[in-house]
Amino acid sequence: MFGQKLLPWDYGVRNLFRRPSRSALTLVGLTIVVLLVLVVVGFIRGLEASLTATGNPHVVLVYSLSSAADIENSAIPASTPTLLTASVDGVRKQHGVEYVSPELYLGTRISAEGMAEPGLGLVRGVTTAAPLVREQVQLVEGSWPQSGEVMVGRLVHSKLGADADALAIGREISFDGQTWIISGRFTAGGSAFESEVWCPLADLQTALKRQDLSLVAVAMQSSDRVADVDLFCRERIDLELKAVGEADYYASLQKHYRPVRMLGWVVVALVAGSGIFAGLNTMYGAVVGRIRELATLQALGFRRRAILLTLVQEATLMACLGALAACAIAINTIDGAAIRFTMGAFMLRIDSMAIAVACGVAALLGVVGALPPAIKAMRLPVVEAIKSI
């Protein structure tokens, strides 16, 4: 096929500029299709990344056996951290400080300034041991919360449906009948913690009139050591504790969101499919208007396959330009946009996978969209085609 006489490469490129308005409209259409694909893939990738980033393979979560894997329902004795460190070897320790974080975790209505109604938010009562175990947490503004203060993750405003300014340092938020002053703002490497409000454990226990904990997060010296905590909890059945590796815990949550992810991929396929049909329609229009030109090329001695290749080249080139435009728009506007969901909030993620999928869809649009109309045009006898208007 390629050994035969082909049309000049820039013949196809120049053709795109012969009908600028048609080319521009096709480009816009292809860009929108690829952009839609990027939004859906960005959603799936963002959700996956949020849950993956939250799980640290060295960290094990210990919570109540009866809580059915729902940490919010868990209640364990306040003595659990001490019991764990005394009974299990391999807990990470540095300068005499054990990496054990007792936490109280709940979902509650939170109101901030300017909110018409309180939003459903996530609150975690922590001690200063929490950042030792949750290594991805970084205080980026303000200070660690003291009594009566909280620090907020960078996606809390999205989770609450509040204005970002309402959660600035020094502002107040209210939950569980108490008003708290925002002392700091933190990031957590894209993990689910970023949609949480953190406050001192003792203050939260007082506000909730509780003395127990929801969970204990323990950082082990290695991921291999996580099994020792599991073994301890399964041996000491009187404690009614359950140990799950943090990575496994969030991996199990990912399973719950599998239908959402599947639905997302179905949407990608549907969008790509509709894009191909739109491309077919456009290309049919483009090719029908050029039947005489294509027949003339045949009369000049160019083989049908060579002309077909030029048509595919034009469409693919257009699709590639559309993909580049869509990627540029997505990276600058969609990437990092916050989305609220039950677990908190996450950011749309236009990563290499999303861009690769978008480029693949664009290439598919170009090749598959151009072939049928081109084949149809090539089937017309040359004499008949030259006479056509």
Add this chain to the structure above:
Amino acid sequence: MRWSQLLTLFALTSLPFATGCEKATDSNATAAHATAVNIDGSKFLLSEEPDGAIGVIAARESAEDGKPLVMVGRIGGAANPWIEGRAAFTLLDASMTVVTEGEEAEGAICTGDCCANERLTCTAMVKVVDAEGQLIAVDSRQLLGVKEADMVVVEGKAQKDKTGNFVMLANRVYIRR
């Protein structure tokens, strides 16, 4: 080179680069399984079934702390009967069966929370220990070649406390096949 060729080259060659560079994903999650099996598991396996084995329910009731015990049961009784990377597993009384969560049948338990109390009475944790009483730090599936639902007879000592915690410290294991 003409402008049209430049445009073509730009569009086509930019796409692969548009995927950009990204940090490799952390693969240390598999580290727990990377431990090489350098302990001979055969020394923990019995070629003949020991006599006098009792079921898990009976053992829970009658076993005394520190006394020799031979116990028979089926590996299972939990959503995950294994302790990853350790020679320890959950043993279910042979008279019990495991059904899907939500189902009900006589002499059957499920691995859900509804059967949590029933599970405590008919399951036991088995730890395969060496001569010094130390737990072997190799996954029991690798060490003994056992799999879920295998019927095994374990020989060793009972470890029991006043709060009802019962663990079988097994020195030898016989697999019924």
